[in-house]
Amino acid sequence: MPLSLLKVAFAIKKMSMKKIFSILGICITLIVVLGCKPNNAETKQLECTRKIPIEVSLPTDLATELNSFIVSDFKDAKGMIKVFDMETGKLKYQLAPKGEAKDEVLEASNFELLKDNEETWLYVYDLGKGKLLKYDFGNLANNGNPTQIDKLKSNDRYYCINNIGKGYAALGVFENHKFDLLNDSLKKYSTYGSYLPNKEKVSNKMIDAMANFGRSVVSSDKKILVNFSFAAGVLRFYDIKDGTLIHRKDAVVKPMNYKVKNDDYQLQDGLGFLDAAISDNYVYALYSGEKENFNAPMPTASYVYKYDYQGNLKDIYHLDKATFTLAVKNDNSQLFTIVDDPNSKIFVYNLK
Template identity: 20%
Template sequence: MKKILSILLVIAFGYSCSDEVRNTKPKEQNPLFSMSRAVSLNKLDTRINLKEIGIYNPTKVIKKDSLLIVLDRDGLNKISFYKKDGTQIGKYLPTGLGENNGLYILTMHLDEKDILSAYDFGNNRMVEFDLKQLGQAGFGPTFTPVPTDKRHLCAAKSGNTIVSTGMFDKRYGLLENGKEEFFLDYPKIPSFRDNKTTEQSILFASNIIKIKPDGTKFVCANMQSGVIDVCSLIPCNTITRITEQNLYSPKATVKSTRRKPVAYSTDNLLGFLDVEVSDEYIYALYSGRSYSKYKDQIGYGERIVVFDWEGNHVHTYLLGNPFTSISFCKEENAIYGLTNHPNSVLIKYALD
């Protein structure tokens, strides 16, 4: 009898202390973890050994015809342009605060009009390069400052529209012709529902935002969880949500009293590392790695989850190599993946 009682007590204790279910979808239906609609990308096409041409540990590389556009988050110059053989065409945004400098840039985007854009959250401004003017005198960055009354942390620009996330009471900021408005609530996650918006904005601070080429929609993928949001920018001056998918909730300690109010668990699975978009699809590179298991290799992912612009899971590309960032090339209908381990290599996968 005592034995039975002990077992019952252990079960009761375990039950009462169990954590809540974090994944909103069953694993077999969850595109972040399941093999449903999975396609192995084996059409290995080209490998560009970046180390051999003098490019070391870049953050993101976009290939445009015979041009390599390199973002180096930790480099002396944040954005550089190279020919495919490694000849440097120009280097811009030397590290620092101030005119013509760059400080903290998480990602960059090349749109169909050949405008390269990136958001610098250290200098609170969008940086743009018009690649049509590359090689001409006066080629260089143009800057669009964002208002500093509220802190914008991640942003994307299309035409005169800037969509951002940051330390806001709402999920998104919309800047249009100098007018700033805020829209939508933070993702509703039971374990964080009682937190203030400041803490929620910190919890969901790291995002990749990409605007659809026609400027009508955008996607926001969270880097520390499996939350991905597709929103509409139509009609003008508003943001409406098309779909919000919580495929993996962040595992974190959130306490306003701490100096570090949000601290992610070492077991938390890192989320979307990079996102690329086309007219039809959203290509989201997913990590799914934990710090406890992967340490400094956490920032790599081996699957690209493809969604349509309604947020439906279309298929998942399983990669032969783990990538830290990706870029989509429309002309070649290919994905270029970047790895820096053990060496910096850009690998092309042709899509069907």
């Protein structure tokens, strides 16, 4: 579902919009010059009903499953993926320790929870080693080690990999397409999709690719994939069918709008979507629309846009405290965020 910090390449969205892409040898600075407010649709105010303290160093993403919070903690070498009790905030399990061993990781770039045959699996992508670790989430009490580890079959660098049932959709900095499609063994077999159109035509394809840096999320039943770029207020909805993606709709709050200057790009209308979470039938997306505050430790946002699976806007919420990540219960009863208050706490919001 984190930023004016400086991190190494293709790190997760909680990084600053000022990033160093050291792995690809690409340096990019996002400079935001204008703010933007959400559209005029009716907005519902949400007030936090409970705060749950958790012990984390640098949290980046949040998810929920089986009465647990799952948090990626970029700086904790003992385990970059932490599982907390939803009621007490107590640490239950710590996975993906940092190291060179087979079941260790160098950089947990993204994770996702997916269901398969009534079982829940946790996928953790290690950008540093180019491998994907699979954990039996429902059996962590008996086995905290990955049950399967797959390694990329090429030297391609991806910053986000998502399971789409039969294979994976991978995001990287590509000049002529949006996704690499990989088979179950992480071998590339095709490409798919295009980048968001910019308000002003751009001839430099690499700059356009970098401006579209973002993330994808997949529903737990692997029916839809939603992609967003941090630089735009656009959610792209894709249906997943037989291991392929079918573009359904663009849900637009603010189109992509940047100008190229000195082989870099400058945003003209503020930041876009920072995170998204998918329940059993809705998509919740965290929207900024404001210029980045470079004096703040990370970009945050306080508006949440709710869409159905077809990309139709259903609600807009305004949180009482800005955040960088969010998660939602599958039954749409509660929304969760992480806030420094002053230490990290999970904020609970009732939706019903």
